[in-house]
Amino acid sequence: LWREADPVSARHIVAVGTGGRTGPVVRGGSALGRRLAGAAGWLTTPLLPGDYFGLINPLWSGQLQGLVESVQAEARDAVSITIRPGAGWRGHRAGQYAPIGVDIDGVRRWRSYSLSDAPHRCDGRIRITVKAVPGGVVSAHLVRRLTPGTILGLGQAQGVFVLPDRRAPRLLFVTAGSGITPVMAMLAELAARPDPPDTVLVHSAPTRAEVIFSAELTELAARWPGLRLVLRHSRTQGRLTASGLAELCPDWVERESWACGPTGMLDELTARWQLAGVGTRLRTERFATARAGHGGVGGKVRFIASGHAADADGETPLLSVGEQAGVLMPSGCRMGICFSCVARLEAGRVRDLRTGQEHGEPGDLIQTCVSAAAGPVDIDR
Amino acid sequence: MTSSRQPSPADVDEFGRALDAVRQEVLASRGERDARYIRRVITVQRGLDAGGRTVLFASILPPAWLAGTAMLATAKILENMEIGHNVLHGQWDWMGDPQIHSSTWEWDSASPADQWKHSHNVGHHTWTNVIGRDRDIGYSALRVHPEQPWHPVYLAQPVYNLILAALFEYGIAIYDVELERVWRGEKSWRQALPQARAVLGKIRRQAGKDYLAFPLLAGPAFLPVLLANATANLARNLWSHTIIFNGHFPDGTQVFSEQQIQDETRGQWYLRQLLGSANIEGRPLFHILSGNLGHQIEHHLFPDLPSNRYTEIAPRVRELCQRYNLPYNSGTLTQQTTRVWKRVIRLALPGPRPAAPDTAPAAKPTPLTDAA
Numbered sequence: 095l096w097r098e099a100d101p102v103s104a105r106h107i108v109a110v111g112t113g114g115r116t117g118p119v120v121r122g123g124s125a126l127g128r129r130l131a132g133a134a135g136w137l138t139t140p141l142l143p144g145d146y147f148g149l150i151n152p153l154w155s156g157q158l159q160g161l162v163e164s165v166q167a168e169a170r171d172a173v174s175i176t177i178r179p180g181a182g183w184r185g186h187r188a189g190q191y192a193p194i195g196v197d198i199d200g201v202r203r204w205r206s207y208s209l210s211d212a213p214h215r216c217d218g219r220i221r222i223t224v225k226a227v228p229g230g231v232v233s234a235h236l237v238r239r240l241t242p243g244t245i246l247g248l249g250q251a252q253g254v255f256v257l258p259d260r261r262a263p264r265l266l267f268v269t270a271g272s273g274i275t276p277v278m279a280m281l282a283e284l285a286a287r288p289d290p291p292d293t294v295l296v297h298s299a300p301t302r303a304e305v306i307f308s309a310e311l312t313e314l315a316a317r318w319p320g321l322r323l324v325l326r327h328s329r330t331q332g333r334l335t336a337s338g339l340a341e342l343c344p345d346w347v348e349r350e351s352w353a354c355g356p357t358g359m360l361d362e363l364t365a366r367w368q369l370a371g372v373g374t375r376l377r378t379e380r381f382a383t384a385r386a387g388h389g390g391v392g393g394k395v396r397f398i399a400s401g402h403a404a405d406a407d408g409e410t411p412l413l414s415v416g417e418q419a420g421v422l423m424p425s426g427c428r429m430g431i432c433f434s435c436v437a438r439l440e441a442g443r444v445r446d447l448r449t450g451q452e453h454g455e456p457g458d459l460i461q462t463c464v465s466a467a468a469g470p471v472d473i474d475r
Numbered sequence: 476m477t478s479s480r481q482p483s484p485a486d487v488d489e490f491g492r493a494l495d496a497v498r499q500e501v502l503a504s505r506g507e508r509d510a511r512y513i514r515r516v517i518t519v520q521r522g523l524d525a526g527g528r529t530v531l532f533a534s535i536l537p538p539a540w541l542a543g544t545a546m547l548a549t550a551k552i553l554e555n556m557e558i559g560h561n562v563l564h565g566q567w568d569w570m571g572d573p574q575i576h577s578s579t580w581e582w583d584s585a586s587p588a589d590q591w592k593h594s595h596n597v598g599h600h601t602w603t604n605v606i607g608r609d610r611d612i613g614y615s616a617l618r619v620h621p622e623q624p625w626h627p628v629y630l631a632q633p634v635y636n637l638i639l640a641a642l643f644e645y646g647i648a649i650y651d652v653e654l655e656r657v658w659r660g661e662k663s664w665r666q667a668l669p670q671a672r673a674v675l676g677k678i679r680r681q682a683g684k685d686y687l688a689f690p691l692l693a694g695p696a697f698l699p700v701l702l703a704n705a706t707a708n709l710a711r712n713l714w715s716h717t718i719i720f721n722g723h724f725p726d727g728t729q730v731f732s733e734q735q736i737q738d739e740t741r742g743q744w745y746l747r748q749l750l751g752s753a754n755i756e757g758r759p760l761f762h763i764l765s766g767n768l769g770h771q772i773e774h775h776l777f778p779d780l781p782s783n784r785y786t787e788i789a790p791r792v793r794e795l796c797q798r799y800n801l802p803y804n805s806g807t808l809t810q811q812t813t814r815v816w817k818r819v820i821r822l823a824l825p826g827p828r829p830a831a832p833d834t835a836p837a838a839k840p841t842p843l844t845d846a847a
Contacts (some may be wrong), residue, residue, distance in 0.1 A: 140581035200510030420568030
């Protein structure tokens with residue numbers, strides 16, 4: 095899954111970004127390890143031991159990073175990137191995404207990408223699958239210019255688009271385009287179980303050349319008899335509709351379901367599931383936030399703690415405004431879900447980009463990823 | 476470059492616009508090359524630091540002592556000058572790298588980074604050379620401009636200045652607490668005490684590392700390592716004191732009154748930065764070791780541009796100064812250091828009368844008053 099539908103609003107930075115040098119970053123968490131790191135800190139102060147270890151291997155720098163091991167073509171304009179995560183990576187659940195930071199022209203840019211392989215690979219590697227989107231600076235860079243050996247910024251995995259703890263007997267996945275990426279991880283995990291459940295995947299892509307994971311899916315179906323694959327090419331067969339889906343999978347009402355793809359498709363499916371009274375059975379993952387109209391005047395934004403300032407329009411999230419001004423803004427999902435990006439409003443009012451509502455009193459914690467300036471704004475960052 | 480002609484307000488505005496254009500050009504072209512530069516300097520610095528301290532484990536042997544001390548001193552100089560000072564200016568914030576960012580950086584100096592950022596970036600860079608506002612004028616301890624009223628306490632200032640040079644980092648740390656303002660009742664103890672505690676905490680860790688932890692680890696080489704670390708710190712203090720004093724206090728640099736800078740335009744602000752600063756000429760390695768503060772003029776005009784760009788823009792700034800008939804105070808390290816010390820010694824005594832244009836050095840227009 096990419097979340098880059100809007101090149102401005104959909105940038106991702108991570109909460110780990112503010113780690114810096116404020117305290118020793120200790121990995122592993124054993125008491126002995128902590129004590130050793132504390133002692134080593136007396137030798138490296140004001141830096142941390144990781145600042146020196148990072149000279150030998152960037153993955154030991156104390157800052158969570160990943161090493162690109164391979165970049166493989168996956169479909170037209172799409173690649174799978176295999177990453178060796180550095181010390182501190184806490185693992186992920188199938189279906190989750192992680193913030194990925196890449197340096198482009200010297201500037202670190204963050205996006206979230208779904209992890210497209212099952213957790214707990216025996217080699218400890220993780221994989222993301224990226225499709226170049228029109229106007230997407232980061233996705234184009236990752237697809238066309240990324241080379242093995244590159245060090246990427248990495249944030250911990252997050253997201254609730256995952257398999258349930260209680261095993262469901264029958265499952266349905268509905269995906270379109272790069273919406274397959276989190277589902278691929280779930281399918282890989284299900285396939286590895288001793289008794290993989292009865293599962294239907296309905297996946298749609300414009301043409302055969304754009305089907306991500308086509309070989310992997312075929313191979314999966316070959317060793318998992320309970321997996322039914324329905325691949326649709328929307329350019330010739332038309333867009334997948336809710337009623338079309340009901341024909342392809344008549345018992346959809348009874349299945350635990352996951353859907354990931356464009357907003358229009360997800361809205362239609364959600365409405366259909368709710369109509370059938372089984373809304374809770376459908377979990378969806380969206381590419382980007384739906385925005386409420388246009389408008390808003392914007393204003394001068396001052397970032398008090400860092401001393402930066404910038405002029406913002408009424409459309410750009412304060413998160414992006416801060417990042418462009420060089421402020422280290424914590425963030426996570428960039429869609430108003432995870433609250434990693436909250437900052438204290440010192441003065442002024444903001445506009446919620448999802449609802450169009452203006453709000454804010456001094457002292458309020460606001461979600462910078464979905465708030466734009468409504469007049470002059472001071473933020474405690 | 477001799478002229479006593481005042482720049483006209485129109486010239487000052489044009490000068491300002493030309494400098495704005497230089498600034499925009501650099502901002503627009505920041506990129507990969509700059510990022511590689513600062514990361515390389517940091518890598519070299521940490522390598523020298525780790526290498527120097529490793530060699531010092533053998534410091535019972537004199538050649539190892541010399542080599543280790545030289546490496547460590549160089550590392551400490553790089554760390555404060557080209558890296559610490561400039562990172563804390565936010566020159567590298569644009570990279571969005573949390574490991575090289577003004578809000579997370581801490582440096583190998585007795586001053587805690589946040590206190591120094593405030594006194595330096597806000598106090599000194601905003602109020603550059605404004606008497607009564609820029610506390611960096613003589614660091615509240617020395618008389619470096621004739622405009623500062625004389626007091627018998629200044630008689631011994633050549634000696635204080637030597638002591639200050641040797642203990643520069645501690646001087647700066649204490650200075651940032653602004654004890655003289657507490658003394659005058661302009662600042663409360665409630666504000667100053669936590670700052671003083673932070674300084675003491677920082678000094679404890681810094682001294683703990685250099686004068687206890689590493690000497691203890693070296694076992695039989697305890698004393699040579701202690702001496703090496705003290706030497707490296709002394710070398711860094713003398714060096715940074717020299718570079719910084721040469722940036723603002725040689726003859727020809729000017730001071731301003733608060734009245735003069737009222738309603739200052741952008742062009743006038745640039746002019747004040749230019750007239751208040753002095754450059755030191757040198758080779759590329761000198762500029763790296765001095766944190767590119769040999770380009771003090773360029774640094775004061777554009778404090779947040781990446782330091783590696785100052786060398787590139789310096790000829791253009793100089794040419795602009797020529798075009799508008801403005802002074803560009805520049806000299807070799809020896810020349811500027813001599814000028815600073817002559818001034819420190821001369822101003823220990825009363826007089827001379829401030830800012831009399833005919834006694835001033837060449838190319839010194841009276842700043843701003845009429846232009847304002």
